[in-house]
Amino acid sequence: MFLEEKYLLNRLTYNFIHDYECNIVLINNRSSEVWLEKKIKGKSHLIRIIQRSFDWQNRLKQEVDLTIENVKKLKRLIIGRSVHVHNVYIATHPPVDEWEYLKKPISIKDNKFTTMNVYYLDEDNREYEAKRLHDNIGIDYKPVEFPNTEIEMEQLTHYLKTLIDSEYQKNIKETEKLFQNGKPVITYLLLIANILMYIVLDINGGSTNPEVLVNYGAKYNPAIIDGEWWRIISSMFLHIGSLHLFMNMLALFYVGTAVERMYGSTRYSIIYFLAGIVGGLSSFAFSPQIAAGASGALFGLFGALLFFGINYKRVFFQTMGWNVIFVIILNILCGLLVPSIDNSAHMGGLLGGFIASSIVFFPKKKKWFVQLISFIVYIGIISGLILYGLSNTSVEMDETLQLQRTQELIEAEKFDEVVEITSKAIKYSNDTINYSSDYEAELLFYRSFALIQLDDLNKAKKDLEKVVMINPDMAEAHYNLAILFLDEGNSEKAISHAKTALELQPDNRSFADFHQRLLNEG
Structure with a gap:
């Protein structure tokens, strides 16, 4: 009977993956345990399948309680905020005492997970419990057919297990490849360039001296109106004070290296400068103050991460998703509360980075129509910012x-x-x-x-x-x-x-x- 249980676990898992396109969340071969995820009509379903028997209901109840705690530890691996958990046990015999009350939906006190349903697929109730599982998820049930001989069952079990493990390893490798498209060479060059320019400013009068900043290329609206548009780019390499430099370079080191590994050095460079240009033009159009810093370009890198998140939701939220969103919201709030922060540059950079990412797209992937439309949108944005800035007399002088x-x-x-x-x-x-x-x-x-x-x-x-x-x-x-x-x-x-x-x-x-x-x- 042990072989039948093992076969059923692998057959159900394989069917969920290939017939119903469930995603593999986790496989624990040591405990014969598989975690799968399926999203249907806006609802997320987390399916746990495990080969395990219980003689008494109290042992089953303890295991169910432990599973609820383990489910909460998987938060970062699961997408969605209304997740229904399906806890499936495959066994030969059920507990000898009364245990059916555990089949009732169990409420999970968590802001992500809502309920847990328990299924016990023993020898006498496999068909009924398997169908109940499929019905609760909202997918059609196909009865599981067992091979006629033990040898055939053992071979097929091994084959299914190999396919499942191969699929799991393939997903892991594909995820790893997303972060192996380049080395952070450009990021390090940008770090060096920004630090060198800070030293130059410091030697020639100080990075907080407005006259020095203007002379070395800070964003200064009167000069830009007179034709010095190169300041939009040069200002990206200047910083006002050591704290400003430290905070931006710290963000560049951590965020820049991640984005460059995702997009590759060429795409990364394009995203960085296109975002910086939109950030600089947004500052020109909406703020009269002298401005400098890599903040617009850095927010562009956050925009690139958001674009990555839209295309790779699972990987994004399993790795950095909520942290990225929290940092963006925090910086926006700081920009609104602290008058000296150029929030227009931040928002412009964020939008510019997102659009620039959709222009260059991902390595070895092309969506020409999306890329063309994004390019047209980008040209429209910078044209609009330039025209508005030239006509907005309230920002010509500070x-x-x-x-x-x-x-x-x-x-x-x-x-x-x-x-x-x-x-x-x-x-x-x-x-x-x-x-x-x-x-x-x-x-x-x-x-x-x-x-x-x-x-x-x-x-x-x-x-x-x-x-x-x-x-x-x-x-x-x-x-x-x-x-x-x-x-x-x-x-x-x-x-x-x-x-x-x-x-x-x-x-x-x-x-x-x-x-x-x-x-x-x-």
């Missing part, structure tokens, strides 16, 4: 950045550049309703200061006169005007502005001394 750059240039005594930058910003502020008059007044004041240093006093005076018209409470502007009028010999206006400056800042000793000096000279 008020805080322009003032910060101006102050740093003044400290560096680069007065020609101060005049150039402030002139562009002032023109933009005059054409845009989104910027405050205080912003324009500050820009005019800084430009006047640079013009004074360049000995262009007439233009400086005009700027200061505009400043006090826009913001009459800027004491420094009145003070500088007083000095310029004094140089012209217009003592009356000089005294007037010096008096206003002192009234605005009565505790300023320089203002008081200058005003008194004018009064004495007058």
